[in-house]
Amino acid sequence: MTPTNRLKGFVKGDAEVVRMMITIGLILLAALVGVSGKGASFFEGWSSSNDLAQDILPVDRAFARSDYLHEGQLHVNWRIESGYYLYQKRLKLSTSSGRDLTLVLPEGLPFQDEYFGDVIIYRSELSVVFDVDRMDRDLEDGKVLLEYQGCADAGYCYPPQKHWIALW
Structure with missing residues (x-):
């Protein structure tokens, strides 16, 4: 064949x-x-309307952030939507050379986190002030790196956020 x-x-x-x-x-x-x-x-x-991703706000809406420099102080403010929170331990400000700057943080709320255990969080709003020293050699380039992370009560946690802030 x-x-x-x-x-x-x-x-x-x-x-x-x-x-x-x-x-x-x-x-x-x-x-x-x-x-x-x-x-x-x-x-x-x-249906995507029932999907968790449809119910979760974009990070910039969940944690609306503004910042400004006034009389030698950097003010960073967040308006945190209902049902969302920021972790205190994930708030960080550093120079472009990588040196951490000291933040004076307001008292937060104790919270039992499923993954991180006992933590401090912020809901509703958060304001942070940092004294800017123009003589600080690490600030010669005039910018700092702000890092933060938050979650939704629905169980979704955003990846850590990083934003460069121009001081002058």
């Missing part, structure tokens, strides 16, 4: 199997979609 004859035999012998598979596939598709239009309800549970 030549290779061509073997191929013809293969196609002839499997034609019924292929036809049956196509028929079963069409029946399953019709069952899922439904002739009466009820197929959409099958997929409603998977």
